[in-house]
Amino acid sequence: xxxxxxxxxxxxxxxxxxxxxxxxxxxxxxxxxxxxxxxxxxxxxxxxxxxxxxxxxxxxxxxxxxxxxxxxxxxxxxxxxxxxxxxxxxxxxxxxxxxxxxxxxxxxxxxxxxxxxxxxxxxxxxxxxxxxxxxxxxxxxxxxxxxxxxxxxxxxxxxxxxxxxxxxxxxxxxxxxxxxxxxxxxxxxxxxxxxxxxxxxxxxxxxxxxxxxxxxxxxxxxxxxxxxxxxxxxxxxxxxxxxxxxxxxxxxxxxxxxxxxxxxxxxxxxxxxxxxxxxxxxxxxxxxxxxxxxxxxxxxxxxxxxxxxxxxxxxxxxxxxxxxxxxxxxxxxxxxxxxxxxxxxxxxxxxxxxx
Amino acid sequence: xxxxxxxxxxxxxxxxxxxxxxxxxxxxxxxxxxxxxxxxxxxxxxxxxxxxxxxxxxxxxxxxxxxxxxxxxxxxxxxxxxxxxxxxxxxxxxxxxxxxxxxxxxxxxxxxxxxxxxxxxxxxxxxxxxxxxxxxxxxxxxxxxxxxxxxxxxxxxxxxxxxxxxxxxxxxxxxxxxxxxxxxxxxxxxxxxxxxxxxxxxxxxxxxxxxxxxxxxxxxxxxxxxxxxxxxxxxxxxxxxxxxxxxxxxxxxxxxxxxxxxxxxxxxxxxxxxxxxxxxxxxxxxxxxxxxxxxxxxxxxxxxxxxxxxxxxxxxxxxxxxxxxxxxxxxxxxxxxxxxxxxxxxxxxxxxxxx
DNA sequence: TTGTAGGCGTTATCAA
DNA sequence: TTGATAACGCCTACAA
Numbered sequence: 003x004x005x006x007x008x009x010x011x012x013x014x015x016x017x018x019x020x021x022x023x024x025x026x027x028x029x030x031x032x033x034x035x036x037x038x039x040x041x042x043x044x045x046x047x048x049x050x051x052x053x054x055x056x057x058x059x060x061x062x063x064x065x066x067x068x069x070x071x072x073x074x075x076x077x078x079x080x081x082x083x084x085x086x087x088x089x090x091x092x093x094x095x096x097x098x099x100x101x102x103x104x105x106x107x108x109x110x111x112x113x114x115x116x117x118x119x120x121x122x123x124x125x126x127x128x129x130x131x132x133x134x135x136x137x138x139x140x141x142x143x144x145x146x147x148x149x150x151x152x153x154x155x156x157x158x159x160x161x162x163x164x165x166x167x168x169x170x171x172x173x174x175x176x177x178x179x180x181x182x183x184x185x186x187x188x189x190x191x192x193x194x195x196x197x198x199x200x201x202x203x204x205x206x207x208x209x210x211x212x213x214x215x216x217x218x219x220x221x222x223x224x225x226x227x228x229x230x231x232x233x234x235x236x237x238x239x240x241x242x243x244x245x246x247x248x249x250x251x252x253x254x255x256x257x258x259x260x261x262x263x264x265x266x267x268x269x270x271x272x273x274x275x276x277x278x279x280x281x282x283x284x285x286x287x288x289x290x291x292x293x294x295x296x297x298x299x300x301x302x303x304x305x306x307x308x309x310x311x312x313x314x315x316x317x318x319x320x321x322x323x324x325x326x327x328x329x330x331x332x333x334x335x336x337x338x339x340x341x342x343x344x345x346x347x348x349x350x351x352x353x354x355x356x357x
Numbered sequence: 358x359x360x361x362x363x364x365x366x367x368x369x370x371x372x373x374x375x376x377x378x379x380x381x382x383x384x385x386x387x388x389x390x391x392x393x394x395x396x397x398x399x400x401x402x403x404x405x406x407x408x409x410x411x412x413x414x415x416x417x418x419x420x421x422x423x424x425x426x427x428x429x430x431x432x433x434x435x436x437x438x439x440x441x442x443x444x445x446x447x448x449x450x451x452x453x454x455x456x457x458x459x460x461x462x463x464x465x466x467x468x469x470x471x472x473x474x475x476x477x478x479x480x481x482x483x484x485x486x487x488x489x490x491x492x493x494x495x496x497x498x499x500x501x502x503x504x505x506x507x508x509x510x511x512x513x514x515x516x517x518x519x520x521x522x523x524x525x526x527x528x529x530x531x532x533x534x535x536x537x538x539x540x541x542x543x544x545x546x547x548x549x550x551x552x553x554x555x556x557x558x559x560x561x562x563x564x565x566x567x568x569x570x571x572x573x574x575x576x577x578x579x580x581x582x583x584x585x586x587x588x589x590x591x592x593x594x595x596x597x598x599x600x601x602x603x604x605x606x607x608x609x610x611x612x613x614x615x616x617x618x619x620x621x622x623x624x625x626x627x628x629x630x631x632x633x634x635x636x637x638x639x640x641x642x643x644x645x646x647x648x649x650x651x652x653x654x655x656x657x658x659x660x661x662x663x664x665x666x667x668x669x670x671x672x673x674x675x676x677x678x679x680x681x682x683x684x685x686x687x688x689x690x691x692x693x694x695x696x697x698x699x700x701x702x703x704x705x706x707x708x709x710x711x712x
Numbered sequence: 713t714t715g716t717a718g719g720c721g722t723t724a725t726c727a728a
Numbered sequence: 729t730t731g732a733t734a735a736c737g738c739c740t741a742c743a744a
Contacts, residue, residue, distance in 0.1 A: 004498060006737060017715045022739060032713060046701045049471045053408045053417070054737035057720045062408070064451070064472070072440060078433035085427060085454045094468060096419070097452040099440045112450060117419070143359060225639075232493075245685045254639055284609055361721060374733045377723060387729060409721035412736045 005048045014042050018029020025050070055120060063093050066114035066122040070102040074223065075279060076296060077125065080149065084123060091308055094119070104128045106137070107328035115144070121307045125150040127242065129190045143312035149303045152192040155318055157310070159303035161294035162322035163193045167200020168207075169327055170246045170274045170292050175208045177335045179244030179272045182210065185231040185256060187222035187248045194222060197248045197276065216242055220252055228255025236263050244272035250279040253289055256315070257332065261286060272333040278326075293322045360403045363701035369397050378517035380405070411473060414659020419449050420662065421477040425457040425705070429578065430634060431651060432480065435504065439478060446663055448475070457481045459490070476662045480505040484545045500665035504658045507547040509671055512665070514658035516649035517677035518548045522555020524682055525563075525601045525629045525647050530563045534599030534627045537565065540586040541612060542577035542603045549577060552603045552631065559694045571597055576609055583610025591618050599627035599688070605634040608644055612687065616641060627688040633681075650678045 011018045016035065024031045024039035042048075056062040065088055069077040096119060100107040104127050114122060121144055128135045130153055139146060139156060148158040167184075174182050187194025198217065200309060205212045218234055221227025228247055232255065235242050247253035253275025257267070265271050267287045270328045275282070278293035302321050366373045371390065379386045379394035397403075410415040420443055422434040438451060441466050451469060455462040459482050483490045485508055494511065495500060503513040522539075529537050539556045542549025554574065558568045573589055576582025581600055586611065590597050602608035608630025612622070620626050622642045630637070633648035657676050657711060664670070 003735095007739095008737075010702045018737090019716080019739080020714055023714085026739090030713060035713085049467055051412070051473060051737050052471045052617065053412045053473055054720085055739075057412060057722090057737085058739050060720080071437070073430070073434045073437040075428070075430065075433070078430070079428045081452075082426070082428040082454060083454075089454065094472065095452050097436075097450050098438075099437060099444065112404055230453070230649045254636065258639065279636070281609065281634070281640070284613065284640050285636070286639065286641050362723095363721075373721090374723080374732075375730055378730085385729060390729085406721050408721075409736085412721085412738090413723045415736080453713085695718095 004051075005046050007048070008047050010039065010042050010046060013046060027230055060118075062118045062120055064096055064117065064119050065093050066096045066098065066111075066117070066119040066124075068098045068100060068107060068110055068114070068122065068124045068126075070100050070127045071223070072097070072099045076150070076294070078275060079296040079301040081301070083297035084304040085300075086297075087301050087304035088308065090162055093308070100127045102127045104132070108135075108138075109132055111138075111234060111323050115142075119144060121145040121147070121311045123147050123303055123307060126153065128197075130154075130192050145307055147303050147307045147310070149299065150193060152196075152320070157306065157318045157320065159306055159321040160299055160323065161193065162324055163196025164200040164203065165322070166276055166292045166294065166325045167202075167246070167248075168204045169199035169200070169325060170197075170276065171201045171204035172208065173290075173329070174244040174272050174274060174333060175204065175245060175271055177211065177244070177268070177333055179333075179335070180210060181213075181216070181240060181242045182244045182246060183213075183216035183218070183235050183242035184251045185228055185235075185245060185247040186217055186219050187252075191222065194248055197246075213319045220248075222249055223251055225251050225255035225258065228252030228257075229259045230239060230255070231285070232256035232259035233263075236260070236265075240269065242271070245274075246274045247273065250275040250277035250289065250291055251284060253291070253332075254282075254285065257287060257289065267332045268335040274333045278328050282328075283330060290330045290333035291328045293326040293328050295326065298323050303305055359406075360401050361406070362403070363393065364534075365397050365401060365403050367538025368401060369393055370673060415473075417475055418447050418471045419451055419472065419474050421451045421453065421466075421472070421474040421479075423453045423455060423462060423469070423477065423479045423481070425453045425455050425480055425482045426578070427452070431505070431632060433650070434651040435655040435658070438652035439659040440655075441652070442656050442659035443663065448663070455482045457482045459487070461684070463490075463493075466493075470497075470589045474499060476500040476502070476666045478502050478504050478658055478662060481508065485509075485547050485550075485698070501660055502658050502662045504654065505548060507551075507675070512660055512661065513674045514676045515654055515678065516548065517679055519555040519558065520677070521631055521647045521680045522601070522603075523558075523559045524555070524680060525552075525631065526556045526559035527563065528645070528682055528684070529599040529601060529627050529629060529688060530559065530565065532599070532623070532627055532688055534688075534690070535565060536568075536595060536597045537599045537601060538571035538573070538590050538597035540583055540590075540600060540602040540607045540652050541572055541574050541645035542607075543574060546577065546668065549603055549709055556601055569641050570668035575603075577604055578606055580613065583607030583612075584614045585610070587611035587614035588618075591615070591620075597626070600629075602628065602630045605630040605632035605637060605644065605646055608646070608687075609637075609640065612640065612642060612644065622687045623690040627690060629688045633683050637683075645685045645688035648681040648683050650681065653678050673686065 007018050011021045024036045050052050098110045107127050150160045152158050186198045219232040220231040247256050274290040276292045278291045282289040362373050366376045379391045453465045462482050505515045507513050541553045573586040575586040602611050629645040631647045633646045637644040
């Protein structure tokens with residue numbers, strides 16, 4: 003059905019190898035035949051068969067990308083960042099969704115290997131302590147770069163979660179908040195663990211007392227987790243005067259709960275999330291957040307993987323992308339004191355003119 | 358390097374063809390050897406080489422997906438919907454980003470064909486009037502399903518954009534708005550054209566006058582487009598009393614502009630977008646919108662493509678997924694009249710308890 | 713500068 | 729029930 007190299011060769015009364023050589027722009031082919039070949043290819047609509055080519059060159063120019071949830075804006079943006087590097091380099095992406103399911107992830111990895119991918123980018127849904135999985139990954143025949151979620155002693159690119167937790171918490175401290183609570187993610191996800199660690203380190207650094215009940219573990223990925231956690235926190239006495247939520251969805255749920263409780267932000271309570279969601283600035287109270295630099299994560303991960311593929315250097319290496327604080331109304335109490343009324347300050351700050 | 362069928366065969370003192378047959382669970386292989394084979398495969402860590410297999414079976418179990426922007430929540434969610442159908446069916450997704458670039462899209466399609474994909478899902482960045490492209494697509498050797506953006510007489514799955522425009526506009530009319538403007542997307546994108554058409558049809562159906570200057574073409578995909586358009590609209594006299602924005606980002610920008618101008622929603626001006634963005638309900642004024650049913654679009658598109666692949670029926674067919682109105686504060690003027698103060702109504706409506 | 717032959721890892725056909 | 733052999737479409741020596 004499809005046109006093969008052979009067909010092009012026959013059409014031109016040439017041998018297959020000549021046509022092949024011509025298409026690879028090899029030096030030992032006359033310009034005249036090269037042009038003839040290119041024209042015939044165009045005319046006949048020939049597309050090389052990557053399967054046959056990959057079989058013999060042992061290179062497919064396909065990379066595997068495994069993420070837990072394609073629709074989460076974090077992964078969507080990281081994926082785009084990856085593609086923006088790999089696509090110009092001639093690589094294609096076999097993208098897979100694990101639904102946070104470790105077993106599924108295992109199957110997917112096998113499938114990718116069957117497909118002879120040249121490398122793998124993986125945001126793993128496995129428990130970081132799963133030793134079997136770690137050895138499996140370590141023994142992989144193709145280069146692997148972990149993204150977003152770390153595994154000890156493995157090549158990794160992601161946000162610097164401890165710095166995220168530290169910066170967010172210190173920011174709240176600097177805004178004058180002194181009873182800072184944390185809505186944390188599950189212990190099985192390294193990002194959540196890192197952010198919690200950074201939070202604790204910041205409390206220590208600022209001399210604040212660490213209250214264990216001020217740390218509430220939540221759903222991490224949806225608003226209801228933050229909402230429930232905030233309601234619990236508001237029940238404490240003394241109640242926290244600020245909250246560092248480990249994710250923007252959590253922060254949004256928390257914001258909701260705080261507003262329902264009649265609290266004003268940032269006066270009565272401060273709030274900061276993580277993720278710099280595109281619409282955080284348009285919320286009822288514009289949300290402070292920590293930007294993980296998603297596209298940078300994608301770029302770095304892709305570049306690192308490509309260099310592993312090309313140079314075959316397998317020495318484990320980690321790249322922690324430094325976060326950026328994005329201060330908006332929800333935690334900006336210092337700004338509030340100056341000259342303006344709270345209302346105006348909020349309006350000004352959260353709703354800057356768009357141009 | 359990698360283990361091949363041959364290695365497994367040697368290990369078991371069997372022939373390659375026997376092992377192959379055993380792995381395919383063919384009937385003419387004794388249960389005993391089948392078990393031996395499966396165990397050896399497990400033990401040696403054999404993974405079949407999809408390239409070699411695909412070369413001979415002419416089937417790769419890989420589908421190509423081409424979208425204009427991976428990071429847009431619409432495509433991310435559609436993609437997830439697609440994967441949720443194709444993955445259980447054993448297919449993998451080669452995902453590509455065109456950056457809305459038609460030339461790039463052409464190259465990507467060729468690359469996918471080179472990779473011998475079994476089918477293609479395409480949200481095309483080409484101008485719908487590009488006849489060359491249309492014939493190219495029509496002549497494709499593999500099944501193709503267009504998603505989101507239509508092309509005449511081609512198999513398509515997407516939102517019913519005309520219904521979206523109609524329903525949104527009629528909703529505004531029913532809320533008592535009579536000077537309804539439209540922030541439209543570019544004429545080169547079929548979704549924008551459809552929504553505009555639906556808007557016009559609704560004006561006619563409700564007997565409202567269609568003012569051409571009430572239709573402003575904007576960026577479509579970002580907030581600034583909506584912001585600028587709204588500022589223009591607010592300069593008109595009489596100024597519109599409601600706006601149907603063709604996208605949620607546009608609506609968010611428009612909301613921003615309206616609030617800056619000191620207008621109250623829904624009293625002074627009504628607003629509705631399209632997309633049902635996850636955070637639309639948490640905005641300063643909870644945003645009414647039209648839900649396109651993204652995952653349904655993904656599911657239908659994937660199912661249709663699979664059926665085309667399996668049954669080889671190439672008769673063009675369109676599936677228009679019906680939209681759902683999602684009414685929130687920004688357009689809910691009727692609700693406002695009843696019993697509650699505007700403020701309370703807003704609070705109640707936009708910020709329903711989360712559980 | 714061009715052509716011939718062998719092989720990549722798998723499946724399919726047919727003979728044993 | 730198993731095994732030998734020929735493809736699949738391409739690339740890469742090496743020969744002409």
